[in-house]
Amino acid sequence: MAQLSSDVFFATVTELNTRLKAREFSVLELTRAFGARLEKLGPEYHALALPLVEQATRGARDADRDIKAGRLRGPLQGLPYGAKDLLSFRNHPTTWGALPYAAQIFDYNATVIDKLAGAGALLLGKLAMVELAGGGGYRYASASLTGPGLNPWDRSRWSGGSSSGSAAAVAAGMVPFAIGSETSGSIVTPASFCGVTALRPTYGLVSRYGAMALSWTLDKLGPFAHSAEDCGLILQAIAGKDGKDPGSAGKSFYYTPQYARSVKELRIGYAPADFDARAEPSARPAFQAALAVLKETGATFQEVRLPDFPYGPVLSTILTSEMACIFEPLISSGKVDELADQAQIAGLKASLDVAAKDYLKAQRIRRLIQEEFGRIFAGLDVLLAPGRPGPAIPVDQPLDRPGATAPPGGVTPPRPAAEGLQGIVPAGNLAGLPALVFPCGFADNLPVALQAVGAPFSENLLLSMGREFQAHTDWHRRRPPGL
């Protein structure tokens, strides 16, 4: 087997596709190289749930034959990828990151798995995650069947949750891209901590059929990759109507950068304090420099505040209620006690007691939130905020440690939403809004990121903005030391 240079592991989808078509290397060589790397590094970073290298290798031979015969299927053809272990892959374990489901096997594929297969991509492995996507609330990063997700930039730091393995695997060059999920923060946080580009699509744009349900009205699936453009190409492959997902919006997505509005035409809403006083001191220079880059494009910036709603309670009530219904058999059977995290166990048990009236009230307030965001996006194109206020936290730090400076979503000292866009993660998820996360610099030698949130189905606009930012910066091309 030809020895591929290490730059291949950090190449974008477009670059790999070009090199495959130019016969610089074969799909088989590429798959074997990524497979060996995934099997070596995946366990080291607690990022791998299930290797599927042998299976992908068989598919690689078919892909090589297709390319040789001129049967081209698009930019993902012949590219290996990883999928969060909450996605069903026929006749293989799908653990949801949790011990009670360690032996679970489905006899069907998730729709995104089938769609990516149709695009010619090769599933190289299932990737680690926080158990049950962390819906019960967890105290430690170790709340996972595969152990705490370790950050490729610094193994003493957390990779974020709940799509820990998806973000870490892309950041460490174990796969060119990966699929993760978000109910509220599970794409944004790990992408920010690991310094990769990721997209949370509009609710309903990507089918969840075959994915673990945590909250029917909040769950979304989206890509992790090396660039905004990659996210667009992957989204094009996985989006679309699916009658098997009742939440499907019935819409397709076509990545059309050629028709995107110029960033200088965009009206961007932001809260200056998010980039300064509300950010961790070490991250402020990076955030402000990134803001300056975007301002230089000529875009119009406008200071905004989020509408004043109790986003956290609304989101947690909806999620907790739906989760209780979904996992009631686990809780009632007592197998919930097999989970790794005591706080998560308690959260699941307590979820059974949430009143129906509170769930319905939360869903009614959500309607008002949705209306308010409709008004916001009548006057603005994008809301811009840091992905997280600071870099990844130590992996052994309790997520609710008093005085914690950079905990994951939900455990920062509470601040009124009116002070900035800090509530944008629960707010954006409640309103079903898309978000693009892209690295924008470093703090304490760890990556930090921005998130751009747009109106429903405005993915092309967000991708265009991310693409232009990445044309002016090289943060997305940086590689973790030693990798």
Added chain:
Amino acid sequence: MKRWSRTKRWSHTSNMKLTRRELAAALATGVAAAQTQSPAPSAAQPSTPERELEAAQNRNRGAAAALARVSVPMAVEPAFQFKA
């Protein structure tokens, strides 16, 4: 600075009368974010299953209290649809 207008229906931010416990619970859940959510900050972490459960129940109660303070017009239906 542009401020997004609010109507008076958001009564949860005005004339709030909360006990410290309600306020702590409401604030804790007020920033809870689903998959990355964690228990409320506290000086002493719950260390037994019973205390963990009590803490989780308190968070849920806090969320319910926060919701109760939002006045929603009767015509506003829940944000999901039943299709016949």
